[in-house]
Amino acid sequence: MPTYRHPGTIITDHTFPVPLDHTDPAGEHIEVYAREVVAAGKEHEALPWLLFLQGGPGGRSPRPVGRDGWLDRALDDYRVLLLDQRGTGRSTPADRHTLPLRGDATEQARYLTHFRADSIVRDCELIRRNLLGEDGRWSLLGQSYGGFCTLTYLSYAPQGIREAFVTGGLPALRSTPQEVYRAAYPRVQRKVEAHYARYPEDVGTVRALVRHLREREVRLPGGGLLSVEAFQAIGMLLGTGSGSHTLHYLLEDAFLPGVSTDRLSDSFLVEVERQLSYAGRPLFTVLHESIYGQRSVTPEATGWAAEAVRAEFGQFNADRALAENRPVLLTGEMIYPGMFVDDPALAPLRETAELLARHTDWPDLYDPQQLARNEVPVAAAVYHDDMYVDTDGSLATARSVRGLRTWVTNEYEHDGLRVSGGRVLDRLIRMVRGEV
Template sequence: MAVHRQPGTVITDHTFSVPLDHAAPDGERIEIYAREVVAAGREHDTLPWLLYLQGGPGGRSPRPLGRDGWLTRALDDYRVLLLDQRGTGRSTPATRQTLPTRGDAAAQARYLSCFRADSIVRDCELVRSQLLGPDERWSVLGQSFGGFCAVTYLSFAPQGLKEVFITGGLPGLRSSAADVYRAAYPRVARKNAAHYARYPGDVATARAVTRLLRDEVVTLPHGGRLTPEAFQALGLMLGSATGSHTLHYLLEDAFVASPHGPVLSDSFLTEAQHHLSFAGNPLYAVLHEAIYGQRSVSPHGTGWAADAVRADFPEFDAATALAGDGPVLFTGETIHPWMFETDPALAPLRETADLLARREQWPDLYDAAQLAVNEVPVAAAIYHDDMYVDTAHSLATAGAVRGLRTWVTDEYEHDGLRVSGGRVLDRLVRLARGEL
């Protein structure tokens, strides 16, 4: 068990063996990694534990650089556990490189069906029992998809929880994937309008980039294709605090002069690849819609819902935009089949992803009856007009969880926990404790 020191912190590595399928505890096992972080000088103190569940799906836990960000506040009170959820980071990985060891696409899809919130929560319970003892409870902080996992935790294992903090991650308990995206496209359109109002010159630049991509084959440095649809997917960043500005600076460097006329610059293509590639988190794409699958809501599966629903919002069609004089709209947190053709990190997983999209009878992830009688203190930050999680869905869920207290704010975007320097977490802690 390795121990490291960083400025203001002591970090301890932990690994745990857990069943791949918790319904078959004597079957195959995988490894889960977690990083314990405690304030320097307090490593021998008896402190309450705070488990952090990362957003995603498919996102590894943060790699801290000393006492920074929200950890600044958390370490005042807690011993923090940063969990690499199954398939991510240093936990047994699930990528284009490792999944072929499972067999064909059907075998890979069966394997990945065990990588949703219900399995993550059962992993957490095994980790809690080993680290704290079976009778000790811990606190949980869930960001985005981590908040979804926290609501699953409250549904099926509340006996392990002392208190729960959720930031930008209250899911719709009865929302299908289609419901999620039908609500999302108008929010993304509003984020586009705000961006173009802030940077009106980007309208012409985005149209020029889209026109070039329509007329020419453009290859990114890693060999993937930059198509008009892939270019539009850069809008994923519009839901963060600085995303609009980052997108503007990217567009600012889009073109350079060449002997053959204006071309997309190497710096633009490199930066675009950085934002578009799923090499670092392929499960985000492969499992994204599966996180909404519940047999009692959508028994026939998710079926590439974002792609299907997009047809109801023709304003996002790039060809239509170029045929007129309006802006090309960027898209948001949507996953499409074409991504498994243009991104080399996803291409080998195309059939696997399709099988997951067509999978039926996903187990339910939330227990409304249990949530209605919840006794665990819960505080949730709901970001007004959050681009990634629908505010109306979140408020409906807040009303369905007994005792849950909300903080609805437009001071922050979806990444408020990360950028607030501990202020978001501090408010939630005080809310859960009844200090506000």
């Protein structure tokens, strides 16, 4: 196990073999990577473990450099394990290069059915027993989708958990994918309208961009097509604390000044590609709607729910907005089949994604009865108008989990854990300890 030092920390690499399918422990195995971080000077202390579950799906764990952000607060009390969930980071990869090695799209889709929260939790339990022993318990910190995984953990393996902290990640336990997106589009509209109120000049810039993209084919530096629908997905930025300002600065560089034609600037195209490309996290797209699939809630396929529900919200139609002289609405955390045409990193996975969208009989991810008798101390930060996770659904779930305490705040957006300098985590720790 390689060990190295960063400023104020000691880091140890761990790699664990885990079954691809935990119901077949003698079958194929893959590897899961995790990074252990402990404060310098505390490496020999018997500290409690804190497992961090990253947002996503398909997001790798943070790559820390010393005691930065929320990790600084965590290291006061814990030995932290940063998990690269299966298929991400340094774990066995699942992307356009590796998935075709498994065979055709049917085989790839079958393989990826083992990459949801239920499998991630089983990986965690195997790792827990390896590091802490059969009776050891650790604390959980789940950010966004990591909070979804935490609720799955509390449902099916609560005996391994000492306490749990959730930030922006309490899922609706019994919502269909269609209900998730019917709640999401109005939230996105509010964020876009708030952005336009803050930066009124961006209304005209976005309308000009949409006209430009309708009139000619625009390719990004990596070869991807910047279609109107692809560009609208830049609204994903608006769910973070600084996202509105980031979007404004991006838009103000859109067109080259001082030339005779309305040409898009290279700096704009490079930044748009950086924001829109899923080359570094393809699982976010192919698995995104599957995280809402549960056989007891809806036995049918998820079926590109975001695309189907979008038709119910005509105000997101860019052409209609232009024709009616209205501001063009951007979209948010939605995955559309067109992304697998426009993005070169996703195009090889197009058929696989289609098969997953048609997949039926997804196992349940939550056990409401177990959560109703929960005995694990849990504290959750719920952001007042979170663009990515429905606040009303989060609060309904909080009421369904015995003993769960919530902190509802509009001081931060969805990225509060990352940007608060440890204040969000500190409050949740004090809540679990009964100090606030």
